[in-house]
Amino acid sequence: MPDLLPPFDAHRVFVAPWTTDLPTYGWMTLMAFLVTTACGLVGNYLILRRMALVGDAISHSVLPGLAVAFLISGKLTLPAMLAGALGAGLITTFLIEFLHTRSRIKADAAIGITFCSLFALGVVLINVFASKVHLDAECVLYGELSHLALAEHSLGMPVPVLVMGGVALIVVVLIVLFYKELLITSFDALLAGSQGFAPGKMHLALMASLSIVIVAAFESVGAILVIAMLILPGATAQLLSTRLPICLVLSVLHAAVSAIGGLHLSLILGCSMAAAVVVAGTLLFGVAWAISWMRQRARTIVSDIHAVVS
Amino acid sequence: MRFPKTVVLPVIWLLLTNAAHAARIGDLTETSITEQALRFFTFSDPSLRLALLGCILLGLNCGLLGGFVVVRRMSLVGDTLSHAVLPGVALGFLWNHTKDPLAILIGATLVGCLSMLTVSAITRTTRLKEDAAMGLVLSSFYAIGICLIGMIQRLPSGNKSGIDKFLFGQAAAMNGHDITLMAVTSGLTLLFVTFGYRGLLTLSFHRAFGESLGLPMGFLHHAMMLLISFAVVTAMQAVGVVLVSAMLIIPPATACLLTDRLHRVLILSAIIGIATAVFGAFFSFLGSNLPTGPFMVLAGSLVFTMTFLFSPKQGWLTRLWRQQTQKCRIERENTLKAMYHLAERYGFREEGITLLELANTRREPLEQIRQRSDDLIRQKLATLTEDGSMLHFTPEGWRKASAIVRNHRLWELYLTNIMQYGADHVHDDAEKIEHVLGEDTVRQLERRLDFPQTDPHGKAIPGARDIHAAIAKPNLGKPTGY
Numbered sequence: 001m002p003d004l005l006p007p008f009d010a011h012r013v014f015v016a017p018w019t020t021d022l023p024t025y026g027w028m029t030l031m032a033f034l035v036t037t038a039c040g041l042v043g044n045y046l047i048l049r050r051m052a053l054v055g056d057a058i059s060h061s062v063l064p065g066l067a068v069a070f071l072i073s074g075k076l077t078l079p080a081m082l083a084g085a086l087g088a089g090l091i092t093t094f095l096i097e098f099l100h101t102r103s104r105i106k107a108d109a110a111i112g113i114t115f116c117s118l119f120a121l122g123v124v125l126i127n128v129f130a131s132k133v134h135l136d137a138e139c140v141l142y143g144e145l146s147h148l149a150l151a152e153h154s155l156g157m158p159v160p161v162l163v164m165g166g167v168a169l170i171v172v173v174l175i176v177l178f179y180k181e182l183l184i185t186s187f188d189a190l191l192a193g194s195q196g197f198a199p200g201k202m203h204l205a206l207m208a209s210l211s212i213v214i215v216a217a218f219e220s221v222g223a224i225l226v227i228a229m230l231i232l233p234g235a236t237a238q239l240l241s242t243r244l245p246i247c248l249v250l251s252v253l254h255a256a257v258s259a260i261g262g263l264h265l266s267l268i269l270g271c272s273m274a275a276a277v278v279v280a281g282t283l284l285f286g287v288a289w290a291i292s293w294m295r296q297r298a299r300t301i302v303s304d305i306h307a308v309v310s
Numbered sequence: 311m312r313f314p315k316t317v318v319l320p321v322i323w324l325l326l327t328n329a330a331h332a333a334r335i336g337d338l339t340e341t342s343i344t345e346q347a348l349r350f351f352t353f354s355d356p357s358l359r360l361a362l363l364g365c366i367l368l369g370l371n372c373g374l375l376g377g378f379v380v381v382r383r384m385s386l387v388g389d390t391l392s393h394a395v396l397p398g399v400a401l402g403f404l405w406n407h408t409k410d411p412l413a414i415l416i417g418a419t420l421v422g423c424l425s426m427l428t429v430s431a432i433t434r435t436t437r438l439k440e441d442a443a444m445g446l447v448l449s450s451f452y453a454i455g456i457c458l459i460g461m462i463q464r465l466p467s468g469n470k471s472g473i474d475k476f477l478f479g480q481a482a483a484m485n486g487h488d489i490t491l492m493a494v495t496s497g498l499t500l501l502f503v504t505f506g507y508r509g510l511l512t513l514s515f516h517r518a519f520g521e522s523l524g525l526p527m528g529f530l531h532h533a534m535m536l537l538i539s540f541a542v543v544t545a546m547q548a549v550g551v552v553l554v555s556a557m558l559i560i561p562p563a564t565a566c567l568l569t570d571r572l573h574r575v576l577i578l579s580a581i582i583g584i585a586t587a588v589f590g591a592f593f594s595f596l597g598s599n600l601p602t603g604p605f606m607v608l609a610g611s612l613v614f615t616m617t618f619l620f621s622p623k624q625g626w627l628t629r630l631w632r633q634q635t636q637k638c639r640i641e642r643e644n645t646l647k648a649m650y651h652l653a654e655r656y657g658f659r660e661e662g663i664t665l666l667e668l669a670n671t672r673r674e675p676l677e678q679i680r681q682r683s684d685d686l687i688r689q690k691l692a693t694l695t696e697d698g699s700m701l702h703f704t705p706e707g708w709r710k711a712s713a714i715v716r717n718h719r720l721w722e723l724y725l726t727n728i729m730q731y732g733a734d735h736v737h738d739d740a741e742k743i744e745h746v747l748g749e750d751t752v753r754q755l756e757r758r759l760d761f762p763q764t765d766p767h768g769k770a771i772p773g774a775r776d777i778h779a780a781i782a783k784p785n786l787g788k789p790t791g792y
Contacts, residue, residue, distance in 0.1 A: 005461070047438070052445040053386055060552070102626050103618060108385040109563045116556030117611035120604035123478065127600050224393065224552065225456070228449030235438055235446050271460035278453030285446070293435055 006270040013267045028145045029263045031161050032277045035217040036255035038168040039226060040233025041175060042210050044247055047234045048186040049206075053108075054096070055230045057115035058207065059214050059223050061092040063122030066215065071129055078163060081215055089211025092118060093204070119223070143222030143274040160219065167216040174209060175248070178202070183244060221274040228278040232258070236285045239292040254284055347596060358595070361481040361548070364489050365587035365606075368545045371496040372557040373565075373583025374503050375538050377576040380562040381514045386444055387426075388558035392542045392551055393448040394425035396455025399476055399546070400462055407465070411491045415543050422539035425451050452551075479550030479603035481591050488547055495540040502537060503576065506530055511572055548587070550603035560610035561586060564617045567624040586610040638685075640745050645682045646691060646711035647718070647744075648672050649701060654769070662700035712772035717744040719765035720755045726766040727759060733766040 017025035046055045065088025066081060073080040092114055099110035151158040157165075175182065181202055185192040189199040210230075217226050233251035241247050261284075262277030269276065379388055398421030402414035425447050432443040503510065509530045512520035520527045538558070545554050565578035590606025619627045648671045652663045669679040683701055686692040691707030694700070703711060721740040725731040731739075747755075756762075765771055 006464075047442045050439050050441055052439075052441040056386075056389070056445055056448070099618070103567060103624055105563055105566070105618075106380075106383050106385075108383050109380050109559055112385040112389060112555060112559040113563055113611065113614060116553055116559065116607050117614075120553055120556070120607035120611070123601065123604040124608060127604075224449060224452050227445055228453055231442055231445045231449065235442055238438065239436055269457055269461060270464060271457040275453040275456035275460065278450055279457055282450035282453065285450070289432070289436065296435070 005268070008268065013264055017263055017267065024146075024148075025263060027148050027158055027161055028273060029259050031145060031148055031158075031164060031220055032259035032262055032273065033255055034161065034164040034168045035220055035226075036229050036233060036259060036277065036281070037252050038164065038171045038213045039217060039229035040237075040251035040255050041168075041171050041248060042206070042213050043230035043232075044234035044237065044244070044251055045182060045186055045206060046210070046230060047238060048244075052231050053111055054093070054207075055210060055214075056227050057096065057111050058089045058092050058211055059226045059230070060115040061088045061118035061122070062211060062214050062218060063223060064088060064118050064125060065091075065122075065211075066218070067122050067125035067129075071125065082212060085211045085215030085218075086208055088118070089207055089214070090204070093207045143218070143220050143225055143272070145220050145273045147219065164216050164220070167213055171209060171213060178205075182206070221277075225274050225278050228281065232278070232281040232285055236281070236288045239285075239288040254281065258284055347592075357482060360486065360489055361484055361591055362588065364484045364492055364548055365481055365591045365602075366584050367489070367492040367496045368541075368548055368557065369561070369583030369585070369587035370580050371492070371499050371541045372545055372554075373561045373580035374499055374576055375534070375541050376558040376562040376583070377565065377572070377579045378510060378514055378534060379538065379558050380566060381572065381575070385555075385559045386441070388538065388542065389555035390425065390429065390444045390448045391422050391539055392546070392554040394451035395419075395422045395539065395543055395546075396452050396476075396551055397421050397458055398455075399543070400455055400458035403462060404458075411487045411544075415491060415540065418543040418546075419536070419539050421451070422542070423536070426535060476546055477551055478601035479546065479548050479553070479606075481548040481594070481602040484547050488544070492544045495537070495544050499537050499541065502533060506533075507573070510534070514572065548591075548602050549606055550601065553603040553607045556607040556610060557583060557587070560607065560614050564610075564614045567617045567621045582610070582613060586613060641682070642685060642689065642691070643710065643714050643745055645672070645686060646703075646707060647714050649692070649703065649707075650711040650715050653703075662695060662702040664700050666699075668701070712776055714744050716772045717747045717752060719769065719771040720752065720759065720762070721747065722765050722767070723759055723762055723771070724755055736766065 017029075043052075043055065046052050062085045065084035065086075067084075068087075069080040069084025095114045096107070096110045099105050099113065100107045105113070148158050148160060151160050153159070155162060181192075181197050184195065184197055185199040185202040192199045192202075214226055217229065221229060233254040234247065236254050237247040237250035240250055258277050258281035261280030262273055265280050266273040266276035376388070379385060395418040398418035399414050400417075401421070402417030403409060405413040405417065429440070429443045429447050432438055432446070433440050438446075509520065509525050509527070512523070512525055513527050513530050513534075517527050517531075541558070542554050545557055549557055561583040562575060562579035564582050565575045568578055569575055586609040587606050589609040590602055590604075593605040593609065594600045594602040617625065619625055622628060645668070648668055649663050652667055652671060665676060665679050665683060668683075669676045672679065674682075683692065683694060686701070686707065687694055690704055691710060692701045692703055695702070718740045721743050722733075722736040725736040725739060726733050761773075762771060
């Protein structure tokens with residue numbers, strides 16, 4: 001199908017983004033990298049705690065948080081957005097807990113009910129009250145990295161990149177500071193409790209930072225693609241290593257490769273860059289899956305040989 | 311079925327005024343909310359009728375299948391499927407560059423099956439758990455879909471394809487072909503559930519048992535997954551990719567809070583599904599251009615919230631209220647019991663029990679005992695003398711007090727004589743169970759213990775004669791036992 005793909009031009013796809021169009025594409029790639037890094041680092045812990053789908057839920061319910069913040073403050077300033085997202089994230093966590101501890105509803109249904117209702121509420125609020133803001137429905141679903149080109153600059157870089165960079169930095173600092181606490185509460189909450197590490201507080205803190213990361217990433221990648229950013233880097237890394245520090249480093253690497261790969265992929269296919277970054281990340285996951293599968297095969301073959309020899 | 315007059319009259323009025331409004335259906339100028347509501351309920355708009363029919367089919371289909379989804383704890387499978395079929399929708403569109411519902415259904419179903427296979431392949435061959443695998447498949451398939459849609463929208467045919475309507479859903483965008491397809495898939499679901507009910511019941515609660523019986527569990531499971539993906543894909547036009555899973559979760563979860571039997575859950579959830587779909591369509595129609603999906607989901611969550619709070623058996627508030635009344639009853643019964651003990655200590659004189667004595671026995675401040683006695687008087691279980699110092703049993707109060715003491719002592723006897731407990735270990739247990747023993751159990755206990763006279767501590771057990779004779783002559787004489 002010739003008209004489905006834009007005509008291929010090696011210069012436009014591979015050379016121009018790094019030379020003449022660097023001011024546009026450089027920021028977009030950096031943004032994609034920062035989003036995937038921040039999400040991926042938090043996501044590692046989500047996967048370990050088997051809360052991948054709670055991330056899914058919070059990413060949807062950030063929307064009504066933003067809408068309410070907008071309705072109250074009248075405009076989408078950064079503090080209002082952060083407050084809205086934080087509130088939404090904590091309310092989601094609370095509601096899920098409440099529903100499945102206070103009734104016979106199971107945890108999975110509680111997650112589904114909570115985030116679907118909150119997301120629906122968000123869409124309705126935006127449609128009814130806030131249709132004039134740039135927080136439109138399309139942006140919620142696709143996210144648009146190219147909005148960066150229109151963003152204001154401050155300190156020599158677009159404001160969203162600055163914010164996302166700040167959030168990513170905070171995530172890194174928090175993980176370094178609370179590495180031991182996060183590690184022990186993720187693997188054995190009971191042990192952590194007996195050692196005085198307050199697993200409940202760590203859980204809430206993780207949810208809070210998850211909501212902040214999601215809201216910072218929201219405009220660029222949308223509510224659903226952010227789930228991919230949360231899970232893909234960690235899942236890929238955990239296929240390749242069993243050590244948490246190595247996994248964290250690998251997910252940052254995954255973020256970098258998928259951001260650059262996504263840039264070129266989006267130029268080849270002519271589609272939204274946020275989606276292309278995820279597709280590139282998925283390809284990387286596929287490669288990691290193949291590697292881990294081959295390693296498993298090799299291990300069984302080696303042990304078979306050992307068995308035969310002995 | 312009979313409708314109350316208050317419902318029938320407005321409907322007749324609406325039907326009569328129908329003709330006057332039919333003239334203005336065609337033009338799409340801004341109309342007031344009441345007129346929009348009128349248009350909705352007169353069903354005079356053909357496209358509206360189609361959309362409504364679609365909503366009813368959708369609610370039925372999703373409600374029925376959702377019952378199994380929720381009971382089997384697969385709620386998030388619906389979520390995964392609904393996001394992951396997006397590339398299939400795009401591919402179906404690319405098949406002949408129109409929004410052919412059949413091509414879209416086939417494409418989406420194939421991709422849906424592929425996504426489920428990928429989830430199970432990931433969980434089988436790697437260390438990743440099911441939740442991570444589902445989140446991963448959901449979002450990466452969705453991203454591929456977004457890429458494809460972005461490419462399609464650049465096509466000359468894709469620009470006006472209305473494929474973006476799949477994201478939030480617009481019931482009004484459905485045409486006759488869509489409805490036919492929906493009717494066919496809903497019919498399939500209905501047949502499947504009716505004829506496979508036994509097998510599906512076993513599959514939902516005990517798959518291994520079904521396998522041991524030789525029932526085709528694997529076949530039923532896969533057929534159900536296929537029907538779920540049909541349901542998701544056909545409902546998508548009206549509800550949208552993101553929220554279609556809610557139609558699989560919210561109505562059955564509501565039904566689960568209302569009843570215990572699976573067939574009732576299924577019927578109720580189909581009804582709730584239809585109701586929420588129609589209400590959603592109604593509200594979105596009021597605002598003329600709003601997406602349908604979010605309104606359906608909001609209608610559903612409203613129903614769910616009300617049920618969660620007020621359901622007769624399972625409701626959170628009803629249960630809180632029941633616990634509270636139970637607590638009050640137990641407190642009341644304990645006061646009555648203390649009064650009985652005091653009366654017993656004084657050899658059942660005809661005099662009443664002073665509040666001060668009661669306060670000493672219960673080890674509570676006098677103020678609190680006053681409140682308790684007020685409560686007893688309000689319940690007509692006791693009366694207070696003129697000077698407010700002494701309590702007397704009413705016949706009903708005497709009956710209750712002796713019944714409680716009887717329950718307590720019978721249970722103590724049962725524990726020592728039959729269960730071989732030490733006599734000093736039985737009091738705390740009896741203290742709890744005396745409030746919940748029913749008459750039937752008491753009769754059984756009496757028979758097992760051969761109508762005893764005294765409890766392990768040598769105190770008389772009030773028998774049936776004391777309890778009932780006392781109605782005529784309250785507060786008199788020693789209990790005579792059996």
